[in-house]
Amino acid sequence: MTPLQIIVVSCLYFVALLIVIYFTRVTAVVICIVAIIGPPRDYLHALKFPSWMVFAPGVAAIVGDAVAYIGIVAIGHAVMRLVAGPAREDRLRNKS
Numbered sequence: 747m748t749p750l751q752i753i754v755v756s757c758l759y760f761v762a763l764l765i766v767i768y769f770t771r772v773t774a775v776v777i778c779i780v781a782i783i784g785p786p787r788d789y790l791h792a793l794k795f796p797s798w799m800v801f802a803p804g805v806a807a808i809v810g811d812a813v814a815y816i817g818i819v820a821i822g823h824a825v826m827r828l829v830a831g832p833a834r835e836d837r838l839r840n841k842s
Contacts, residue, residue, distance in 0.1 A: 755822075762819075763826040777819050784815035 766773050785808045792799045801807045 759822045759826050762823065763830060766823065767830075773823060777816055777823075780815050780819050781812040785811040 762776060765776070788799065788811055789801060789808075792801055801811075
């Protein structure tokens with residue numbers, strides 16, 4: 747990854763962490779949304795820029811891409827939780 751990509755991904759994970767802190771039960775929903783939106787987005791990028799990536803035909807490539815998104819987001823949230831601490835202890839959290 748380039749330094750710019752690392753900065754962008756870190757900012758995205760920070761925003762996602764703030765959402766999870768404010769709404770404590772959103773993590774699973776965010777992971778599901780990413781798993782649904784990610785593979786079609788990748789396929790559109792592959793169609794537009796075929797030199798960037800190539801997908802195998804069939805459902806296995808779609809499922810593998812969705813699993814990769816789930817793993818990346820889950821690991822990102824886990825690392826942010828290790829860095830920032832549990833959401834229950836954050837003063838910005840919605841108490842209701």
